[in-house]
Amino acid sequence: MNRILIVDDDRDIVAALEIYLTTSGYEVCKAYNGRQALDVLRENHVELVLMDVMMPQMDGIAATQKIRETSNVPILFLTAKSEDVDLINGLNVGADDYITKPFKPMEVLARVKSHLRRYTQLGGRNGAAGDNISVGPIVLDDSAKRVTVDGEPVNLTPLEYSILRLLMQRPGQVFSTAQIYEQVWNDPVLGSENTVAVHIRHLREKIEIDPAHPRYLKVVWGLGYKMEQ
Numbered sequence: 001m002n003r004i005l006i007v008d009d010d011r012d013i014v015a016a017l018e019i020y021l022t023t024s025g026y027e028v029c030k031a032y033n034g035r036q037a038l039d040v041l042r043e044n045h046v047e048l049v050l051m052d053v054m055m056p057q058m059d060g061i062a063a064t065q066k067i068r069e070t071s072n073v074p075i076l077f078l079t080a081k082s083e084d085v086d087l088i089n090g091l092n093v094g095a096d097d098y099i100t101k102p103f104k105p106m107e108v109l110a111r112v113k114s115h116l117r118r119y120t121q122l123g124g125r126n127g128a129a130g131d132n133i134s135v136g137p138i139v140l141d142d143s144a145k146r147v148t149v150d151g152e153p154v155n156l157t158p159l160e161y162s163i164l165r166l167l168m169q170r171p172g173q174v175f176s177t178a179q180i181y182e183q184v185w186n187d188p189v190l191g192s193e194n195t196v197a198v199h200i201r202h203l204r205e206k207i208e209i210d211p212a213h214p215r216y217l218k219v220v221w222g223l224g225y226k227m228e229q
Contacts, residue, residue: 002116003027003045007037007060008052008078013101017050020105021112034058038066041073048116049075050099050108053090061090068094072157074115078103091198096159097185098195114186118158121145133168135227136216138207140168147207154206159184159199164207167217167227176224200225 006017009032018028029044031037033055040046049067051060064075077090077098090098099111133140137150142165147154156164162184167175175183177196182188200219204211218228 001025001027002047003029004112005029005031005037005040005044005046005049007031007034007049007055007063009033009055010052013052013078017108020108024109026112034060034063034066037063041067041071046073047119048112049073050078050112051075051095052078053080060095061093064090064095065093072119072155074119074158076111076115088194088198091195094157094202096157111187115158118162121158133165135168135171135229138164138168138216140165149207156203156206160203160206163196163199164203167225171227171229174220174224174226180225 004021004026006014006021006028007030008014008017011032014030014032018030021028029040029046031040035058037049037051038058041049051064053060055063060077067073067075074097075095077095078101079090079098080101096115097111099108131142133142139148140161141147145161147156147161147164163180166180166183177193180196181193200217201211204214204217208214208217216228218226220226
């Protein structure tokens with residue numbers, strides 16, 4: 001049974017999410033600020049975090065930054081529409097995705113299922129076998145869910161891995177941000193272009209010698225992104 005941590009200072013939201021998730025077969029842990037969330041994660045094996053942005057004692061952005069020092073667990077922000085700047089900051093420090101309040105139960109469950117599936121496939125070593133894909137010094141071993149650059153392992157989040165695999169499978173092909181989002185997140189893009197751009201930047205920082213002047217993961221202005229052989 002997958003265990004999910006819900007972090008929000010609004011106890012009614014936590015209670016509602018707990019009902020949605022437990023009735024769908026998930027186990028739930030709860031925290032009401034970022035510090036409590038870190039304590040729960042130290043004491044429990046958690047496979048996904050639903051994280052509010054604005055909380056007392058430690059907010060969601062600071063908590064996410066601390067979590068990313070040791071873990072690639074998927075983190076989905078629970079954010080109000082008025083918190084766009086906080087959302088971008090959260091993606092910059094390592095959040096994977098976001099759900100806008102007020103949210104619909106089916107949207108929450110769909111996002112949770114999608115991210116858990118991706119995390120399980122990358123975290124385990126028993127995923128569907130695939131070929132090695134190489135672009136320059138970058139090698140993606142899809143059966144082991146592992147990426148190396150010049151022979152050195154690179155630690156990617158599940159989303160970063162999925163984006164890289166998509167682009168490396170079709171080197172030279174330009175993918176728009178909408179195409180990347182729809183194929184990796186399995187959702188309509190609906191204004192989530194910034195989310196893709198943030199994850200692309202993180203990828204460049206991990207696979208490029210000079211991320212500001214990338215040799216392999218290229219932007220095609222006005223069109224999208226591609227892997228250059």
